[in-house]
């Protein structure tokens with residue numbers, strides 16, 4: 001066979017990618033990578049110093065993918081070291097610990113740090129993000145539930161996985177989907193699929209569910225001022241009911257949000273003449 005043709009075929013088949021892990025210290029980033037690459041769990045905490053680097057090969061369909069994995073230290077102390085490594089990544093594994101709310105709340109600031117460090121190169125549409133809600137084996141200490149994590153991830157067009165580096169739950173599923181999405185993106189000229197099309201719910205629905213979860217009382221939940229009239233309460237209720245009705249809304253947490261709105265309306269109307 002013509003050597004140029006053979007080379008072109010080989011090039012199509014093999015792919016080299018860079019992925020990084022992000023998230024607060026101790027959420028389990030290194031353990032997730034070890035569980036996948038070495039099939040083992042390390043119970044003792046050994047903080048990553050700056051960056052750990054590893055290479056692995058995976059097969060996605062007919063392509064061999066050479067994966068360069070940069071495991072970033074989560075501790076703020078290592079900011080100066082890790083900021084060099086954001087550039088040229090095709091994939092990001094965002095990790096939080098389901099037993100530590102602050103590690104979940106920190107996900108936005110990890111995205112901000114990444115954008116800042118990538119500067120003018122920051123094209124977040126050309127990067128595949130997956131979110132790992134990790135340590136799901138520790139069920140008793142869980143404080144961030146699945147629908148909350150899923151909503152955060154999916155409303156940004158990121159895939160969400162429940163994982164445990166300790167038991168192995170969700171780890172190979174997450175990596176398989178991650179590498180397959182990166183391959184799809186590379187084959188699609190470096191653009192990830194339009195999230196609005198694939199997730200099936202709107203930003204307004206996601207923002208409303210988040211607002212309802214965080215509301216301080218029934219007035220706040222319906223978005224009316226304390227002392228509002230029956231008409232105002234009913235009008236606000238109808239608007240939310242249309243937006244979140246389980247027949248119309250598939251966003252994670254929509255059923256609970258809908259029930260909460262029904263209950264808020266009932267309790268307010270009891271006390272309004």
Ligand SMILES: Nc1nc2c(ncn2[C@@H]2O[C@H](COP(=O)(O)OP(=O)(O)OP(=O)(O)O)[C@@H](O)[C@H]2O)c(=O)[nH]1
Pocket residue numbers: 023024025026027028029030031032042043044045046047048049072073074075134135136137138163164165166167
């Ligand atoms: N029970 C349980 N423990 C876990 C899990 N994943 C990690 N751990 C433990 O959590 C601690 C921290 O894990 P690491 O993987 O080192 O955390 P990291 O996010 O890489 O931390 P930094 O390197 O400081 O950024 C270790 O003691 C692990 O054994 C898990 O899924 N379940």
